[in-house]
Amino acid sequence: MIPPDHPRYRQLVVRERLARCAREGIVALEGLTAHGRAEAFDYLIGEKSTATAREAARVAAALLLLARHPVLSVNGNTAALAAAECARLQEVTGCGIEVNLFHRSEERVRRITRILEDVGASVLAGTPERLIPLQHDRALCLPGGIGSADLVLVPLEDGDRCEALRAMGRTVVTIDLNPLSRTARMATLTVVDELTRALPLITEAYRGMTRTEAEALVRGFDNHYLLQAAIAEIVRELSRALD
């Protein structure tokens, strides 16, 4: 239905996929709004991985490489947008994958698990427990998954959980297009990039990295500096639209 020569073809296809996933109950209605916010910020960075995003992705790979028990937390939007990229990250890094939802139901968990398994991912299963001090259902996680992870990679995170995980001493790596968001500022490391671009960048950086390189990257990074650089990139991009 969408003509392939439409100037925003890819974006429209992705929107349609998300709307379909919402109708099927995989993506929450609130997830569609969240995707819109991400689209706007992606527009502002020129819809490409910036130099800062590439640098942050290398640090993310280093943190993953040095983690004892890293777990990727997947919600409806992440599965709808980037299931294959999640599976590939797991294949290369060996990280655990756990489904964690704000609007949780066993049916949604099952559907999202199926999407991930269909592209070859291995998804942690078991009985979730209320292991994170939060009022809502994102508190629920698996004792052998996020519950015992030293590093949680949470694309498209909400600020509350990010803060709670940090307070529990966890390393939180997030992928968030808004460098001003509470999540971005609370995380140990924020990759300011679009999910289907960021996950492969992390995977590829991991593949070529030695432990020594990883240790140097982890010693040297400063998330505040990376966020400032990401904001400066948006300012530069916007300024180009000024006469």
Next chain:
Amino acid sequence: MIPPDHPRYRQLVVRERLARCAREGIVALEGLTAHGRAEAFDYLIGEKSTATAREAARVAAALLLLARHPVLSVNGNTAALAAAECARLQEVTGCGIEVNLFHRSEERVRRITRILEDVGASVLAGTPERLIPLQHDRALCLPGGIGSADLVLVPLEDGDRCEALRAMGRTVVTIDLNPLSRTARMATLTVVDELTRALPLITEAYRGMTRTEAEALVRGFDNHYLLQAAIAEIVRELSRALD
């Protein structure tokens, strides 16, 4: 359910209302994504009407005052977010109100009409015809409404229709939070502001305005300049986040 002391209380309430309207078929699923984009841009202007937005709202009022047959085009998002503000604008300016939808069905038109009428608006009715050269259903409009309007006020517009209406010689006034969008650039006048703030600004400006003042405002405005000023405001807001 949302605690009133939540830092983003108003935003969360609005999101819930839109999600409810989407479940009821009033808001299209694509409309939720569009709302997310608007939220992001609103965040970037500090969630308040900027000086440029206030200036543009005054010009919008002037264009309305001088129009022979102005019509406000309402879609699902506009009705869900700002039905009362639309009714108030009509009460003060006497503009026509027509429901115009991308994802059109008679049931949706009926529901949106009801929302508008419930807050006192008078909604144009009749048999729509394909009067705008577009492939999709936004081509459909009423001969006595948008079909013969000299000015169309289209909040939350899509770029295609804006371009088509301009090519037909119509004055197009849009309310769009993204000053870089095709709609923003194609319109006769763009108010870069959030809908529930922009509509009352236009209404209030109209109330106090004389014909002479309106003529001076319409002679003097430059949409390109206003958009550049809106971009500069975002750049300034973002730069404040830089150390």
